[in-house]
Amino acid sequence: AQSVTQPDIHITVSEGASLELRCNYSYGATPYLFWYVQSPGQGLQLLLKYFSGDTLVQGIKGFEAEFKRSQSSFNLRKPSVHWSDAAEYFCAVGARQAGTALIFGKGTTLSVSS
Amino acid sequence: ETGVTQTPRHLVMGMTNKKSLKCEQHLGHNAMYWYKQSAKKPLELMFVYSLEERVENNSVPSRFSPECPNSSHLFLHLHTLQPEDSALYLCASSQVTGIGDTQYFGPGTRLTVL
Numbered sequence: 001a002q003s004v005t006q007p008d009i010h011i012t013v014s015e016g017a018s019l020e021l022r023c024n025y026s027y028g029a030t031p032y033l034f035w036y037v038q039s040p041g042q043g044l045q046l047l048l049k050y051f052s053g054d055t056l057v058q059g060i061k062g063f064e065a066e067f068k069r070s071q072s073s074f075n076l077r078k079p080s081v082h083w084s085d086a087a088e089y090f091c092a093v094g095a096r097q098a099g100t101a102l103i104f105g106k107g108t109t110l111s112v113s114s
Numbered sequence: 115e116t117g118v119t120q121t122p123r124h125l126v127m128g129m130t131n132k133k134s135l136k137c138e139q140h141l142g143h144n145a146m147y148w149y150k151q152s153a154k155k156p157l158e159l160m161f162v163y164s165l166e167e168r169v170e171n172n173s174v175p176s177r178f179s180p181e182c183p184n185s186s187h188l189f190l191h192l193h194t195l196q197p198e199d200s201a202l203y204l205c206a207s208s209q210v211t212g213i214g215d216t217q218y219f220g221p222g223t224r225l226t227v228l
Contacts, residue, residue: 034216042221043120043204045219046216100162101162102159102217106156
């Protein structure tokens with residue numbers, strides 16, 4: 001069955017510290033992979049995506065993610081977290097057939113302490 | 115207006131009411147989606163319209179009825195809802211190119227069913 005697992009429900013990081021959010025997926029074929037961020041009361045904003053090519057992808061707001069096929073992982077990283085990064089982060093996997101559903105993880109809530 | 119817009123942003127309705135959610139995309143895309151986001155559950159796809167035809171109905175109860183009059187507009191008609199239907203309803207759009215696509219989300223409608 002297709003699924004996305006985000007093992008950490010809630011993470012607290014000090015401002016200026018590095019961040020890594022984990023994402024593992026189960027998918028029958030080579031997937032497309034996405035990270036979205038959702039601030040309270042808002043919709044989902046695309047941070048970055050992986051379709052093919054370089055397995056390290058850069059996104060907006062200083063985020064990056066690395067696709068590791070052998071580990072079925074697509075972890076999100078940021079070298080130095082800012083207080084404004086506090087939000088909920090969703091990993092998603094999509095089929096290569098366009099116009100189909102994204103499968104989302106349950107999300108990881110990031111809190112940033114000063 | 116830019117991106118994907120949704121109205122209303124908040125809606126409170128009784129179980130016997132009929133209401134509609136509206137989504138409009140200003141991105142020139144040709145596919146639109148309705149997702150449901152409930153507390154502590156992953157986002158769930160409800161409906162997909164690609165090139166104005168419904169291509170996937172994820173076993174959604176008939177009390178939810180989608181309508182896509184053109185490629186820019188998507189509606190979700192609601193009637194005789196249940197309290198468990200209270201959730202954030204997110205609209206998304208994408209450009210179907212045949213090699214995968216990226217979905218862009220609106221801010222959502224927060225629905226409360228009394």
